[in-house]
Amino acid sequence: MTRQIIIYGGSGGIGGALARRLSARGDRVHLVARDRERLTSLAEEMDAGFTVGDVTDPDLFTRVADEAGDFCDGLVYAVGTINLRSLQRLTEDDFLTEFRVNALGAALRSTANRRLRRACLSANSGDTETRWAVGSSKRCSR
Numbered sequence: 001m002t003r004q005i006i007i008y009g010g011s012g013g014i015g016g017a018l019a020r021r022l023s024a025r026g027d028r029v030h031l032v033a034r035d036r037e038r039l040t041s042l043a044e045e046m047d048a049g050f051t052v053g054d055v056t057d058p059d060l061f062t063r064v065a066d067e068a069g070d071f072c073d074g075l076v077y078a079v080g081t082i083n084l085r086s087l088q089r090l091t092e093d094d095f096l097t098e099f100r101v102n103a104l105g106a107a108l109r110s111t112a113n114r115r116l117r118r119a120c121l122s123a124n125s126g127d128t129e130t131r132w133a134v135g136s137s138k139r140c141s142r
């Protein structure tokens, strides 16, 4: 059975590698990130769907649900940033943006998809490949 997997950060190192691997196994993937050019070329490579957007935009999650279709079997949150500036040069806004992107985005995705919670992964939480465990096909709640 073909599964549909939504991958936030699907054009990145971890998200992109996972997308290629799942696609090669026959899964259908839907990629999400900000850079349209990178998304388009990766999506063309594996005949995937994609949504362009920023996880700090609260409307993004509804848009993804609209564009990916009603059903998804798994959701991956592989979005993340590492700010390498020295602590002295980081502003309060920088810290809040990091928190929104790296933590809050993943938490909001997980809680909005209660029935999928066990399938939600954050690349920040460890080895994505070995922690991948998707249950039966379930409807995504918005």
Ligand SMILES: NC(=O)c1ccc[n+]([C@@H]2O[C@H](COP(=O)([O-])OP(=O)(O)OC[C@H]3O[C@@H](n4cnc5c(N)ncnc54)[C@H](OP(=O)(O)O)[C@@H]3O)[C@@H](O)[C@H]2O)c1
Pocket (backbone or CB within 6 Å): 008, 009, 010, 011, 012, 013, 014, 015, 032, 033, 034, 035, 036, 038, 053, 054, 055, 056, 078, 079, 080, 081, 082, 101, 102, 123, 124
């Ligand atoms: N690589 C590792 O060895 C490793 C190990 C442990 C943990 N991690 C963590 O895992 C996460 C992913 O790592 P990675 O190496 O795959 O990083 P990456 O190559 O930089 O990929 C990050 C992905 O997230 C997207 N993204 C970034 N900010 C976004 C935003 N505001 N809204 C929507 N999409 C956004 C990027 O695309 P756009 O820029 O186009 O939006 C890209 O697709 C990071 O948090 C990293 O710290 C990585």
